[in-house]
Amino acid sequence: MFIVYLIVFLYGISIGSFLNVVIYRVPLGKNVAKGRSYCPVCGNTLSWMDLFPLLSFVILKGKCRYCGTKISWQYPIVEGITGIGFVFIFYLAGINAKFFILLFIWVSIIILLGISYNKKRMK
Numbered sequence: 510m511f512i513v514y515l516i517v518f519l520y521g522i523s524i525g526s527f528l529n530v531v532i533y534r535v536p537l538g539k540n541v542a543k544g545r546s547y548c549p550v551c552g553n554t555l556s557w558m559d560l561f562p563l564l565s566f567v568i569l570k571g572k573c574r575y576c577g578t579k580i581s582w583q584y585p586i587v588e589g590i591t592g593i594g595f596v597f598i599f600y601l602a603g604i605n606a607k608f609f610i611l612l613f614i615w616v617s618i619i620i621l622l623g624i625s626y627n628k629k630r631m632k
């Protein structure tokens with residue numbers, strides 16, 4: 510059973526990784542589908558986010574691999590809460606229609622909160 514929860518969690522953090530892209534680019538009017546996350550300072554693609562983003566974040570101490578710039582804590586936080594949310598919803602609902610409805614609501618809440626938080630910060 511543990512392995513199922515782990516898979517749900519890993520699936521959750523990979524969705525969370527995409528949510529970060531949405532949260533950052535939608536307010537800036539950038540294309541969400543094109544390209545990956547990149548370092549805002551040196552422009553290098555953040556390849557440490559490919560697999561196990563939370564773990565890589567800890568290993569690299571939240572810094573860009575290329576230029577050493579600190580990467581926003583928003584990345585691992587969004588990934589973490591998405592993953593934990595997925596596990597919690599799976600625990601409550603199992604895999605059925607309710608699971609996907611709850612996931613959709615959870616993901617929408619994260620996007621809305623993330624975007625409104627970023628807009629406040631940019632002002």
Ligand SMILES: [Zn+2]
Nearest residue numbers: 548551573576
């Ligand atoms: Zn960089």
